[in-house]
Amino acid sequence: MSVSGPRKSFALLLVLPAIVHAQDLSNVEIIVHPVTGNVSYLEGNGGNIGLFTGPDGVFLIDDQYAPLTEKIVAAIRRVSDQPVRFLINTHMHPDHTGGNENFGKLGALIFGHDNVRIQMALSAYQEEPPLVTFSEDISFHINGETVHVFKAPDAHTNGDSYIHFTGSNVIHTGDVYRTTSYPYIDVENGGSFLGTIKALDLLIEVSDGNTKIIPGHGVLSNVVEVRTVRDMLLVIRDRVIDSIAAGVPLAAAQTAGLTAEFDARWANRTSRIGSPEELLRAAYADLAR
């Protein structure tokens, strides 16, 4: 930021981003989507929030942005009057962890994979990291069922967890899986294209035909749709292998139509996240060695 301009515009520069941010989120509505039994998910702005309620208290998966906490709590109150006792971070990104500090103050104990905490520190994130971390998995025995939280292969980041409600047959995938665009692979935070294929294989393995799958972003899904995405990634992987073998550099591969028939359904054209160019960059990062 330059401080040499007229005083008035400097003041505007300081104030404007905060106003824009507040306006953006002030219009956000939190929508409760029932999934099955005591499991729902909340849609607002940021990653889908998993909500599990019952006599032992509220169990939450991710928490979007800090300015939304009040609205999120109001939405939870429509379903349960119990306190939020447990909160899981599926991974470290701010659209999933921005409410950590607020929910911590409200009494929630925050859990996440070891790498969520490590990566937040390395990336100098301002969000409050999880207080309790695990290396492989952890189980919660609450509200009448076992909730199994386990590390997925490095996919979206190196700290991705799946949350499996074993009684309700529901899995929250974090951002390993999304229905809104191509998978986004955050290579700088340990994500991997080949790891994403492995993580989707694992998701398919632990699901059955009736499993309800809550994606990190988008709408309720199922194993048939996950298989479609996994199979698409296998096709793209093979094309990238051929492209690398033919000596095609990344920049040329990004304009060679390697994802052409999938783009209408999956390409995000408004952001880097979920774009075919980013997907191919991640594939090259893994395969061009």
Ligand SMILES: [Zn+2]
């Ligand atoms: Zn994410």
